Amino acid sequence: MKLLQPNLWVDNLHEIPLQQLQTIGIRGLMIDIDNTLVAWDKSEPATEVRQWVADARALGFQVVLVSNNHSLRVDEMQAFFMVHGFSKAKKPTLGTLKKAIRLMGFQRQQVAMIGDQIFTDVLGGNRLGVYTILVTPIKSKEFWWTTLVRPLEARVLHRMKKFRNSG
Ligand SMILES: [Mg+2]
Structure with missing residues (x-):
């Protein structure tokens, strides 16, 4: 049960206290795509979401997208957000999440997983031992x-x- 519990639960990305995360040593953000950054049936993320990612990076966070979706979808989002993305991540398994952390060059304690699903994003993040943030899914x-x-x-x-x- 504990593995399904996020460290933080917010209504939307803007409620994530980025500066507070920095004070506890978080420097890298692994972010889910569908219903976290963009509604599953939308091809373009909202301007505010793009701005939020840009703001996080301006604060010094490294951002990596980690999605269970196919590579075409992830390619598109890589282009929008100008960050690296991993497709077919098979969350909650740990393989791709580990790769994402290695790419950023951080320790697990320095990374947060942000996503809308308990059984993929939160469970995967908790199993890996990173800080987990559950976001209420973007509805279409x-x-x-x-x-x-x-x-x-x-x-x-x-x-x-x-x-x-x-x-
Ligand atoms: Mg999702």
Whole structure:
């Protein structure tokens, strides 16, 4: 049970006390991608999220993306965030997480794992012995909205077209 408990649980990335993390010696951040940095069905991270990553790096943190998703997805996010990313990480197994730490050149005690899932991100991080931060998943509000709105949108467009043709 203890392995599923994060050291810190926040509603969003901006609630992570980066400076406090530095005071306890954290210097590297391993960050999950889907629903942590970007909604699973979105191809672009929000501006505030990109800014948050940039701010963390400006503070001196090293950032590495660690995702269970495929490499195409991770490649895209590497480009957006300008940091290295590991795909098919198979969290909560430790292989890729260890690689990520080695890449940053830190000890485990100097690293935090940030993610939205208890059974992958938190469990993996805790098994490895890094500081773990659970973030409430980014929900894709637009998905439901667009689903509801699409038929209406189509009808409106159809009417506009007819109107334009008759006028
Ligand atoms: Mg996730």
